[in-house]
Amino acid sequence: MPGQWYNFLPDLPGPVPEVRDSGSPSAAEIAEKVRPRILIEQNGTDQKWIPIPEPVMERLRQCGRPTPLHRARRLEQHLGTRARIYLKREDVLPTGSFKLNTAIAQAHYAAEEGRTTLVTETGAGQWGMSVALAAKMFGLRAEIFMVRCSLEQKPYRRHYMELLGAEVEPSPSLRTAIGRKILQDTPGHPGSLGTAISDAIEHALGLPGAAYLAGSGMPHVYLHQTLLGLEVTAQLAEHGEELGVEGRGDHLIACSGGGSNLCGLVGPHLRARADGADLRFLAAESTAAPRLTQGVYAYGRTDLGGFTPEVLGYTMGEDFIPPPNHVGGLRNHHSSALVSLLRHEGVLDAVAFDQRTALEAGRLLLQTEGLLLAPEASHAVAAAVEVAAKARTERREPVIVVLASGAGFLDLQGYHEVLGDTREAQVDT
Ligand SMILES: Cc1ncc(COP(=O)(O)O)c(C=O)c1O
Incomplete structure (x- = not known):
């Protein structure tokens, strides 16, 4: 098993286009609140090989x-x-699933920073299961917004997460302002990764000690x-x-x-x-x-x-x-x-x-x-x-x-x- 991750950002075929971030608060400010600092740094690093921390290596081997x-x-x-x-x-x-590879790494960094709860979204539930297990490995709580139609189709993934002590909530969620708005605009909305990401980030913003973990999409x-x-x-x-x-x-x-x-x-x-x-x-x-x-x-x-x-x-x-x-x-x-x-x-x-x-x-x-x-x-x-x-x-x-x-x-x-x-x-x- 490799002892380092490979940063392929310098190998991309061109520069990654600038993001547009004009909101108030900006997405960057939101990220600074909810994401562990090292993960933000890893999004833009130019270091080619990044050593995998030993606690992460140990759990990856164990898995x-x-x-x-x-x-x-x-x-x-x-x-x-x-x-x-x-x-x-x-x-x-x-x-x-492969989702466990990053769930363990992200949970490690969140725990190292003193965060106490991992908040995330999940589609079919594979990512949520991995976050639930990684949270348990590092002594953290987990709160997981699962796309409603997938939750209905795949209740067993919910049961797995709950066995590990995670809280699972359907998305769009009545617990968040964005979830309520989506349901008001589109009654019976089946949920999507877009709704679940929104629910999770809003919830993490309001929860002391929370870290929002992304299951995909980020460097x-x-x-x-x-x-x-x-x-x-x-x-x-x-x-x-x-x-x-x-x-x-x-x-x-x-x-x-x-x-x-x-x-x-x-x-x-x-x-x-x-x-x-x-x-x-x-x-x-x-x-x-x-x-x-x-x-x-x-x-x-x-x-x-x-x-x-x-x-x-x-x-x-x-x-x-x-x-x-x-x-x-x-x-x-x-x-x-x-x-x-x-x-x-x-x-x-x-x-x-x-x-x-x-x-x-x-x-x-x-x-x-x-x-x-x-x-x-x-x-x-x-x-x-x-x-x-x-x-x-x-x-x-x-x-x-x-x-x-x-x-x-x-x-x-x-x-x-x-x-x-x-x-x-x-x-x-
Ligand atoms: C088993 C499995 N494969 C693939 C994916 C897709 O994710 P990604 O495109 O980030 O690899 C998911 C996402 O939930 C998944 O559960």
Whole structure:
């Protein structure tokens, strides 16, 4: 396991566009109140390698890092491809997703600063579960605003958080002014990551000793997730693989909501690509919020309460309400500045899948490899299936790395509702 995080900000294809921050109080002032200081510093650091504090290392090891890199040979055989498909298995972490990597780091910094409560938002609940566990590890309280439709679809994630002592509140929330306003303007609003971020920041602002933790979208979150890309490089070497061999069309693929599993995988490889490696980066998003494939590149906020600055990014617009599907982690209306920059500069390709196509890919992975992934991660699998099919037609033999960002056991209801009785849909293995 790497002992340092890799800061890829200097490797971006251009400067990150200025934010617009004219509110009163400004988003920067709000951030200074609610975010641990070191995390704000990590957002803009130019230090290349950042040592991981020992208490964080210890807990990451205890949780099973480094996670395995799994060669999906049966899936390859089923697809009839000579591509070599590898899955980076973040689903094996105790909370069932990669979100734990940054939750532990952020909780450590919050505790070190003397904060007593972690406040955050969560979509499908994976991030909330990770914050609840990280809070417990460092002796902190946790209060978590969970998107209402996801909370109704996935009550078990709430139960997990509550077992750890966390308080879970549906978003839009009646406890905040912004939540009440959203519900007044749009009665029955199903909630989205935009509503939940707003609820969480407003609540943290009014709670003494609170730290607001972001699950995605921010450079410090991406930094903590670079463990993914760093481990992949080392593990591929153990398989005798090197990424970026000319003419092969190697791919790194991840689903993208706020962009953290994607940036964690891709970030450490940006320099190699800029230096000419034949390496493609592919974001798989949901047609429920197809910002990178259909959005416009414009200034906007990731929350609805005006607590975050306006950033230039691919967006569906602040009025967009993503349909309440089972892919809670990809239902963002606005893409982060960094992911959008990669896309705008042509470094990142993107593809969108409806939930049925994605969950069918998830089912195929279960039937071939025996792995049940979260619906979000199944989008990345669907993308890999497409890339492998294209490589077969073009007679290429790429290495394809897919980020298996989370486990799907608590999403089985969603699989069932979308795919129905699938006894007819069995593949030979
Ligand atoms: C399992 C899983 N994968 C992916 C995501 C998307 O997040 P991000 O785009 O920040 O990687 C989420 C978000 O909740 C998730 O729970």
